[in-house]
Amino acid sequence: MSQDWTIDDAEELYGVNRWGAGYFSIGANGNIQIAPNHRLPDVTIDMQEVVEEILAEGIQLPAVIRFHDILRSQVEILNETFAQTIAEAEYKARYVGVFPIKVNQMREVVEEIIDAGEPYDYGLEAGSKPELMAVLAYNENPNALTVLNGYKDEDYLTLALLGRQLRRKIIIVIEKFSELEMLIPLSKKLGVEPIIGLRSKMMVRSTGKWASSSGDRAKFGLSITEILNVIDLLKKEDMLHCAKLLHFHIGSQMSDIRKVKEAVAEGARLYAKLVQLGVPLEYLDIGGGLGIDYDGTSSTTDSSRNYSTEEYVADVVYGVKQVCDLEQVPHPNLVSESGRAITAHHSCVVTNIVGEIKNTGAKFDISPAEGEHILVSNMRELVNGHDMHPQERYNDAASFKQSAYEAFKLGILSLEEMAKLDTMYWQILSDIHDSLDRENFVFQELEELEDMLASQYLCNFSIFQSAADTWAIGQVLPVVPISRLNEKPEVRCSIVDITCDSDGKLGKYIEGTEISDNIPMHSLRKGEQYHVGLFLTGAYQDVMGDMHNLFGRLTEVHIYCHDDEPGDFYIEEIVHGTTAEKVLETMQYNTDFMAKTVKKFIDREVRKGNIAPREGVRWTDYYEKCLADTTYLKV
Numbered sequence: 280m281s282q283d284w285t286i287d288d289a290e291e292l293y294g295v296n297r298w299g300a301g302y303f304s305i306g307a308n309g310n311i312q313i314a315p316n317h318r319l320p321d322v323t324i325d326m327q328e329v330v331e332e333i334l335a336e337g338i339q340l341p342a343v344i345r346f347h348d349i350l351r352s353q354v355e356i357l358n359e360t361f362a363q364t365i366a367e368a369e370y371k372a373r374y375v376g377v378f379p380i381k382v383n384q385m386r387e388v389v390e391e392i393i394d395a396g397e398p399y400d401y402g403l404e405a406g407s408k409p410e411l412m413a414v415l416a417y418n419e420n421p422n423a424l425t426v427l428n429g430y431k432d433e434d435y436l437t438l439a440l441l442g443r444q445l446r447r448k449i450i451i452v453i454e455k456f457s458e459l460e461m462l463i464p465l466s467k468k469l470g471v472e473p474i475i476g477l478r479s480k481m482m483v484r485s486t487g488k489w490a491s492s493s494g495d496r497a498k499f500g501l502s503i504t505e506i507l508n509v510i511d512l513l514k515k516e517d518m519l520h521c522a523k524l525l526h527f528h529i530g531s532q533m534s535d536i537r538k539v540k541e542a543v544a545e546g547a548r549l550y551a552k553l554v555q556l557g558v559p560l561e562y563l564d565i566g567g568g569l570g571i572d573y574d575g576t577s578s579t580t581d582s583s584r585n586y587s588t589e590e591y592v593a594d595v596v597y598g599v600k601q602v603c604d605l606e607q608v609p610h611p612n613l614v615s616e617s618g619r620a621i622t623a624h625h626s627c628v629v630t631n632i633v634g635e636i637k638n639t640g641a642k643f644d645i646s647p648a649e650g651e652h653i654l655v656s657n658m659r660e661l662v663n664g665h666d667m668h669p670q671e672r673y674n675d676a677a678s679f680k681q682s683a684y685e686a687f688k689l690g691i692l693s694l695e696e697m698a699k700l701d702t703m704y705w706q707i708l709s710d711i712h713d714s715l716d717r718e719n720f721v722f723q724e725l726e727e728l729e730d731m732l733a734s735q736y737l738c739n740f741s742i743f744q745s746a747a748d749t750w751a752i753g754q755v756l757p758v759v760p761i762s763r764l765n766e767k768p769e770v771r772c773s774i775v776d777i778t779c780d781s782d783g784k785l786g787k788y789i790e791g792t793e794i795s796d797n798i799p800m801h802s803l804r805k806g807e808q809y810h811v812g813l814f815l816t817g818a819y820q821d822v823m824g825d826m827h828n829l830f831g832r833l834t835e836v837h838i839y840c841h842d843d844e845p846g847d848f849y850i851e852e853i854v855h856g857t858t859a860e861k862v863l864e865t866m867q868y869n870t871d872f873m874a875k876t877v878k879k880f881i882d883r884e885v886r887k888g889n890i891a892p893r894e895g896v897r898w899t900d901y902y903e904k905c906l907a908d909t910t911y912l913k914v
């Protein structure tokens with residue numbers, strides 16, 4: 280292996296420890312290692328071994344790999360951090376968090392969270408009717424909360440009251456005054472008393488992509504005036520005793536701890552004032568927003584956070600306690616709705632690089648030809664112009680290339696001459712790039728040059744299915760080769776997907792502590808697969824993707840760690856990805872009809888004698904086989 284490259288260098292470049300939260304690291308063998316159980320830090324799984332086992336099972340990449348132990352660990356860490364801090368602070372109530380299923384509604388994920396959270400009475404949150412139907416069926420623990428947010432109609436409210444009949448602690452959070460006007464007569468008619476929460480529209484503004492979740496123009500929540508109106512109405516209807524929870528949510532991925540402190544101060548004060556007015560609140564729900572350090576910079580950039588989970592929890596517990604003690608009201612039970620923080624780390628996408636797109640890749644014989652155009656000979660002189668000032672050589676090459684293009688349009692240059700010019704142009708650019716001493720030479724076009732010369736690695740996945748936020752909101756997600764990290768990565772590249780969309784690429788990469796337009800990866804070897812992992816996809820990315828270009832859902836592999844198993848893991852379940860057939864059916868195609876029609880066309884050619892009968896049967900079978908197969912590239 281390269282003498283001048285160590286695992287520390289790889290760590291420095293890809294920042295695995297910085298974003299890995301203790302779960303991910305680079306092993307001495309150059310493979311990504313996972314320590315999925317926070318209680319057993321020595322039990323590690325080699326990612327390359329997982330991939331080899333997946334391939335041995337006949338699974339095609341790309342695949343989503345879920346580490347269920349990470350999910351459980353995150354649930355335990357959040358609940359235990361709250362419990363410890365509450366004990367230390369002598370806070371006089373408990374933490375009863377809920378998982379907002381919109382962050383990852385996959386049944387296996389929700390089941391695992393419920394199971395891991397059972398000892399803590401950890402509950403679920405729903406934000407829509409179908410989500411409510413899921414949480415009604417899955418949150419069985421009578422001591423855990425079910426918090427219902429989002430806009431509601433009569434069915435939504437009726438289903439919530441059904442939950443009350445089933446003795447669940449279902450809390451209907453009022454987002455809009457009209458929801459209460461609907462709820463009161465409904466609950467009287469059905470004779471079921473609701474537990475009511477009030478969502479406050481907060482004055483504090485978060486920063487980052489979700490800043491608009493609070494402030495006057497926020498989509499959700501009640502202003503102070505509306506809250507007082509709600510209380511009046513509840514009093515009038517003799518239902519004030521139903522109001523048990525005060526809720527706020529100032530936005531996802533809160534990157535700055537100061538905003539958390541501000542929100543807690545505002546929310547706790549509002550809680551105290553309402554209690555003093557006689558509202559019998561028992562819960563203060565601080566919403567979601569606990570961030571993830573996606574880019575590993577521990578900063579206030581949109582893809583990072585400048586605090587730890589311990590710090591977040593301490594600010595909440597001590598912040599609420601201080602206000603309540605000053606206002607002389609009881610400490611409320613604390614509820615949080617952390618989604619991203621629970622699920623982001625537990626899943627990743629593993630896929631393969633299926634090719635390289637490189638400007639310097641194709642070569643044409645550039646030897647001089649009889650009577651060639653002067654532009655061609657000029658460019659050839661530049662090829663040999665090693666003594667020239669690099670800036671001048673670069674400018675000349677660019678200007679010859681431009682002239683050549685003009686000349687081609689006028690019919691002056693032949694195709695061969697264009698191919699020669701092109702070959703020479705890229706040769707000159709790589710030459711300049713290689714000759715530059717990056718540290719000591721200031722060359723303003725260097726970055727541009729680097730970009731022009733960067734390869735594009737064609738990656739077998741769809742951004743729109745597997746990493747929607749990288750496209751939609753410029754989210755940074757770590758992308759790292761899962762092996763060969765003990766070798767120096769010498770190819771600067773960007774990652775493009777297999778959709779027919781120029782937007783289908785990753786635009787931002789972690790390079791050390793910087794965000795870069797491209798990233799060093801290893802050179803591809805003939806006959807050898809190169810596997811890369813896209814990490815921290817467990818929150819939102821897993822479930823928000825679409826079927827652009829009809830690329831369907833990925834095959835999922837569920838991994839549990841177990842120290843008696845070889846490699847310390849076993850595959851508990853494989854959920855196969857969407858087949859071409861299924862994807863087509865969601866777009867209203869009748870695939871039986873399609874298969875029959877194609878068969879009819881083939882039979883017609885057989886009858887005409889253009890296709891031999893046996894061959895016809897083979898074509899028919901082949902078409903049907905492809906319908907039942909993956910939508911991704913098979914390599």
Ligand SMILES: *Cc1c(COP(=O)(O)O)cnc(C)c1O
Nearest residue numbers: 528531532567568616617618619
């Ligand atoms: C989206 C959402 C959450 C989850 O936020 P995270 O940033 O994922 O923790 C929690 N509560 C409400 C009301 C939400 O809309």
